Amino acid sequence: MLKRRTFLLGGVGAMGALVIGWSALPPRQRLVASAPMPVRAGEAALNGYVKIAADNTVTVMMCRAEMGQGVHTGLAMLVAEELDANWADIRVANAPLDSIYNNIENVTGDLPFRPDNDGVAKELAIWFTRKLARDFGTIMTGGSSTINDLWQPMREAGACARSMLIAAAAQRWDVKPADCRVEKGVVLHDAGHRATFGQLAPEAARQPMPRKPVLKDPASFTLIGKPLARIEAASKMDGSAVFGIDVVPDGLLYASIAMCPTPGGTVRRFDGSAAAALPGVHKVFAVGAFNGGTGGVAVIADNMFVAMHALDVLTIEWNDGPTRGLTDAEVDRRLSQALDESEGHAWYRHGDVEAALSRAAQTVTAQYRAPYLAHAALEPVNCTAQVKDGKATVWAATQVPAVARMHIARLLGIGTDDVDLQQQLIGGAFGRRLEVDFIAQAVAIAREGQRRPVQTLWTRPQDMRHDFYRPACLSRFRAGLDAQGRLIAWHNTSVSQSIVAKWLARNYGIPDLGFNVDKTMSEGAFDQPYEMPNVWIGQRLIELPVPVGFWRSVGHSHQAFFVESFIDELAVAARKDPVAFRAGLLTHHPRHLAVLQKVAGMSAWRAPAVWSDKGVKHARGVALHEAFGSVVAQVADVSFAARNTIKVNRVYCAIDCGMPVNPNLIRQQVEGGIVFGLSAAFKEAITLDDGAVVQSLYSAFDVVRMDECPDIVVAIMPSQGHPQGVGEAAVPPIAPAVANALFALTGTRFRSLPLQMPLYSVEATCPG
Template sequence: MLKRRTFLLGGVGVAGALVIGWSALPPRQRLVASEPMPVRPGEAALNGYVKIAADNTVTVMMCRTEMGQGVHTGLAMLVAEELDANWADIRVANAPLDDIYNNIENVAGDLPFRPDDDSVFKEAIVWLTRKLARDFGTQMTGGSSTINDLWQPMREAGACARAMLIAAAAERWGVKAADCRIEKGVVLHDAGHKAAFGQLAIEAARQPLPRKPVLKDPGTFQLIGKPLTRIEAASKLDGSAIFGIDVVPEGLLYASIAMCPTLGGAVAHFDGSAAASLPGVHKVFAVGAYNGGTGGVAVIAENMFIAMKALDVLKIDWHDGPTKGLTNADIEKRLKQALDESDGHAWYSHGDVDNALRRAAHTLKAEYRVPYLAHAPLEPVNCTAQVNDGKATVWAATQVPAVARMHVARLLGISTESVDLQQQMPGGAFGRRLEVDYIVQAVAIAREAQGRPVQTLWTRQQDMRHDFYRPACVSRFQAGLDAQGQLIAWRNTSVSQSIVAKWLARNYRIPDLGINFDKTVSEGSFDQPYEMPNVWIGQRVIDLPMPVGFWRSVGHSHQAFFIESFIDELAALARKDPVAFRASLLTKHPRHLAVLQKVADMSGWKVSAVWSDKGVKHARGVALHEAFGSVVAQVVDISLQKDGTVKVEHVYCAIDCGLPVNPNLIRQQVEGAIVFGLSAAFKEEITLDDGAVVESLYSAFDVVRMDECPDISVEIMPSKAHPQGVGESAVPPVAPAVANALYALTGTRDYALPLKTKLYAGGATCSS
């Protein structure tokens, strides 16, 4: 008989051998889904991304959410380029849920490595992570990873379809495939044979999928690199685009909900008799807190107006949530106490910082902070659902459809196959649709509607006050310069809540083990290119009851403000020009240096960044930051108005995002990111009163308006490198560039966001 020890050791050995064997295998394919692609009469699916119809239209399946960033256009361009399709024949449709659509690069991008790290260890971990994400990851949109992740598989999908169409044509005509070619959706042969895609699609679908499709040389691209118009633009202009809020299935009812004012709270007792007696009201009932959300009382009615008015006559007693009693002062105090207690986890260290600080000719200390921020997309949270006969149909605008479907199935006690999740376009997201609380809540409400579909729509106030917020953060710096003004020591520690730990706990039920680090809120601090001989960068994670989530550019959104502001302070201490000081720290980073020099040239940067024009004082500020694989530099021109407000006159931006797939989309995203960043820099802050969020409307959590918007100039650096993120990368440098310009203008440094200075509304317009 085997002893238990022998059995266990043998089992561990076998498991280890299996893991090693699995890791040595090549990555799984990403072109053929586990289930056949649904097709309509006359259509043929050539792989998991491409369908061709008899009328020659090519449908490209989209496994990422179009949130206004233009990814459906960019992805369609990748397929159309390799397919040599006629762009006018391209259509897009939402892909089903399948592992081939899992977002691999978003997971790999969250690994805690610096871009400079070229170690074998990093290479091995990234390899294994990509393999795991292919099999065990999820289909999601986030982290500015869409083009980065699908650059290869989408091009391969187009190239495979192209080869299969040519093979079908060659077989039909009895010629060699090598003698056939495709031009704008037509297969041609020099003998005079020609056939449109639609004529060959059925035969092409019978051809074997090429194992190693030949991709085009970038020098031959006809579509990639061109500023094509967004593929969904016309539908948004004529109103035919369907957003989550536009879903109107037959027999639709509407629901509104009153949620506990303190986040995470629940209903203790309620009297819904007055609401239930109103004409048009179907049902009034308590709803629990789902996936980190807050409980409340829901009203289902014939229309949304009736449902919302019924909430006004409800009488509710609450079980307060865990934020009860919490204020912003309490949060700031706890954040600072955490920094006093410990430096935390070291993300990056090099040299001997303490010794370098002792021998420094000049030293500088600073502390910065940023507040909680709401996502506040234009379209408030909503979801439509129907529960009937052991099945559910869910119409949702979500960034994580697979996670949403899993939790709907869990709530209803049915299989995931019994949940039909139909993806809709969101009217903005910025990370809010990475949560599924509102989807599960909507399904729980629809379950009470006796088989009829119900649209649950939050008001703007509820959307603002029941968010998963960008964490508040405090960061401390200490640095030293030598007698020549060279940076010789850098110490930095920041503290905030963990987003990843809480997100995994509420969405995957992975216990929060109190780990004292989270790369996503520290990113932007330890992974920047500045060359320092002695450096220590760390992080503290503390537990606070505020619900936190991923906000556009995540940790970069605040770490860039901290770092680029402190770099400017050091330049002033060294009595050096801010651009020249940064350049001196980038001698081994030609890519970053080129972007910095480009924005300096664009803006006409001079050694003196302050000047007077017709009696009005002007100043410039600069910031450089790498995020999501892209390098962005910005120069902001500001002026001081007679009423004491500041006018942002012009924002210059240079971006290196790898090969520019569609310059039009890149410019649009950069311009939007700059306005987004200016809004956070000047106007936005979430505050707490006794544990309840105060801000409820845009009037209190405002955005930059047209009459406040500066002129914006964008330059896209030429590149042949792998495309990188764009949607979030231009947000981080905005706030520090403005703060640095304000310091140059006034001699006073802002150490917290939002900036104390008010933004002047002067009638400027936004232009490229």
């Protein structure tokens, strides 16, 4: 009989052999789902992304959420290009939940490597991670990864479908496939044969799928690279677009909820008798805290106004959340103390920084701060759900549909196949819809809805005060310049909370073991291109009870402000022009240098960057940053206005995002990112009073309005490279560009966000 040890060793050896064998296999295909594609009468599915109907319409299945970034248009263009479809015949629909739609490149993008690290270890890690993500990852929209991730599979889906249509036509006409061609949704043959996609689709669906479809040479692209209008634009203009908040199934009830003022708190006891007595109220009950959220008391009523009014007559006692007693001063103290105690994990080191600092002709030190930030998307948190007959139907605007479905099933004690999650358009997300607390909460409320659908809608104050915030961060710099003003030493460390650890804990139950590593919090600091002979860049993570989550551009959002502002300080100390100083650090990074030179040319950069125009003093500031694979440089033009206000007159932006799939979408995202970043730079901060969030409305957490928006000039660099992220890349550089311009204008260096000046209020101008 085998001994236990022998059995275990044999099992481990066999498992090791399986893992090695699995890792040696090529990544699995991403075109054929595990279950047949649902089709309607007259439709034929050619793969997991393409369905063709008898009327010649081509439906492209969308596995990413449309939340204003235009990805449904960009993805449809990839398929239509390789398919040679007629663009007017293209339609989009939400894909089912299947592992072929898992987001692979977002996971590989979070690996802890610098972009210019070309080592074998990085290549092996990316290979292995891609395989893991394909089989065990999740469907997710985020990290500016959609086009990057689906560039290959969506094009392959179109190419495969095209090949199958040609094969069907050749078989029908008894000719060679090589003698057939496709033009705008029609397969043609020189002998005069002609058939539309719709006529051929049923036969094409029976053709074998090519194992290695031949993709077009970019020189022959007819759609990719064109500024096509957004595919959903018309529906948004005429009001027919359905966002999460617009869902109105038959028999709908409405729910509102009063949540504990301190995040993470729960209900101790409550008196809901007065609320329950109001006409139109169906039920009043306590709701727990889900997935890192906050507990409260919910009211289900005939309409939202009754439900919200009923909250006013509730009497509630709370079990305060873990933030109770926390203040901004205490957060700042603990961040400072953490850096005093330890510099944390070194993400990038090279040379001997301390020795270089000791021999520097000049040393420069600085400390920078960034606050907590809310997402504050225009569409407030909402979700509609119906629990009936052991099944659930959920209408949700989410960035993580598979994670949401998993938690819905767990909450209700049913299988995931019994959860019908219907994805809706999202009215802004910026990372907030990567959380599922509000979805689980809505399902728990709907469970009390007597089998009727219930829409749970948060008010703006609830949305802002029960968010998962961009972490506050503190960063310290030491740098050394030689006698010629050359940068010879760079030491930087920052401290914040970890997002990844908390997100994994609340959504996957992975224990937060307190590891002092989270690449997303140091990105924007350790992964920038500047060439320095001696460098040390680290990150310290600490525990604070404030709930934190992914915010548009994540760590880049504050690290770019820190790094690019300090680079500017060094340029001033070295008595060098800020553009020239940066260019001198990019000798071996021609892509970054080209973007920097492009924005300098666009803005007619001059040294010094201060001048007078018709008696008004102007100044310009510059910033360069790489994020999500894209390189962005911006120049901000600011000036004094009447009543001692500051005007942001114009922003120049150059971006290299790889091959521009749709310049129209790229320009929109760049412009939106700049406005988003300007809002955070001047107007936004989340503050705490006794553990509760103070801000509740846009009046206290404001955004740049249309009549305040500066003129924005965008240049998209030509490229044949793999498309990179766009949705977040323009956010990080705008704050340092403006701060650097303010220094040139006022002589004051601003090292904390938001940019609050003691003598001047902030005002922007209309374009033109």
